[in-house]
Amino acid sequence: MQIGVIGLGRFGMFWAQLLAQEAEAVYAWNRTPRALPAGVLPLGDADYQRLDIVFLCTSIASVGSVAETIASRLHPRTIVADTCSVKVEPLADLDRVIPAENPLLGTHPMFGPDSARNGADGLPMVFSPVRIAPDQLAMVQDFFRKYQLDQLVMTPEEHDREAAYTQGITHFIGRVLKDLDLKPSPIATLGYTRLLQVMEQTCNDPWSLFMDLQQRNPYTAAMRRDIRVSLDRTLQLLGDSDAGGDAAANAGPGADSGAASSD
Numbered sequence: 085m086q087i088g089v090i091g092l093g094r095f096g097m098f099w100a101q102l103l104a105q106e107a108e109a110v111y112a113w114n115r116t117p118r119a120l121p122a123g124v125l126p127l128g129d130a131d132y133q134r135l136d137i138v139f140l141c142t143s144i145a146s147v148g149s150v151a152e153t154i155a156s157r158l159h160p161r162t163i164v165a166d167t168c169s170v171k172v173e174p175l176a177d178l179d180r181v182i183p184a185e186n187p188l189l190g191t192h193p194m195f196g197p198d199s200a201r202n203g204a205d206g207l208p209m210v211f212s213p214v215r216i217a218p219d220q221l222a223m224v225q226d227f228f229r230k231y232q233l234d235q236l237v238m239t240p241e242e243h244d245r246e247a248a249y250t251q252g253i254t255h256f257i258g259r260v261l262k263d264l265d266l267k268p269s270p271i272a273t274l275g276y277t278r279l280l281q282v283m284e285q286t287c288n289d290p291w292s293l294f295m296d297l298q299q300r301n302p303y304t305a306a307m308r309r310d311i312r313v314s315l316d317r318t319l320q321l322l323g324d325s326d327a328g329g330d331a332a333a334n335a336g337p338g339a340d341s342g343a344a345s346s347d
């Protein structure tokens with residue numbers, strides 16, 4: 085496959101480099117010129133005609149406007165794919181701005197430069213077909229089989245609902261831990277070390293990713309509300325006098341037995 089990558093931020097750089105391992109050719113472009121990773125060629129206007137697929141590796145908020153800037157250069161057979169961590173809103177934006185003849189495929193590699201530092205084998209990648217022929221989807225999935233990923237096909241809604249409670253909750257907790265200013269400790273338990281890893285990995289990503297994950301996934305607000313209720317309920321169980329209002333009424337299964345348990 086001949087592949088284009090638009091946007092060479094932290095993820096785009098990683099993605100272009102990874103694709104270059106197995107693609108026939110990878111062409112990449114960034115708004116401000118950047119040194120290209122080994123094996124990646126500059127994407128000039130004429131090169132658009134060669135592309136089987138172009139991956140948009142820009143922020144969730146900007147994917148629609150970036151797509152608008154490339155729309156007129158696309159060859160009609162080129163598949164346009166986003167790589168956003170949220171699917172419903174960016175894919176609706178792309179559906180509006182990408183020419184009707186171009187196939188459109190949502191993708192979300194559930195990994196990045198930190199989590200795939202030692203390779204992407206076995207890591208999940210989501211495909212959300214929006215408008216794409218079965219043989220074109222098969223071509224893309226065949227290509228990614230070379231990376232031995234765990235491929236899942238989901239609707240944008242299914243993805244966002246699941247991601248709110250997996251990636252969304254992880255980044256939320258990571259930023260809360262950062263706000264608490266957790267530090268390494270000579271007596272760190274394995275669990276504490278893992279907490280520090282969550283904090284570091286999530287805070288390595290740009291702040292805009294955090295904001296977009298929390299504000300542009302339609303299901304993350306409910307996740308954050310659930311966290312607040314659980315926090316209040318847990319504080320209430322501990323007898324903290326300033327724990328929030330409804331918590332006692334919602335007290336969970338541990339509420340009655342808490343005093344009797346020991347560990």
Ligand SMILES: O=C(O)C(=O)C[C@]1(C(=O)O)C=C[C@@H](O)C=C1
Pocket residue numbers: 168169193194195196197198199200251285286288289
């Ligand atoms: O590996 C990393 O650097 C990442 O932060 C990857 C990570 C994450 O773990 O949340 C971040 C964004 C992508 O949508 C998928 C995964």
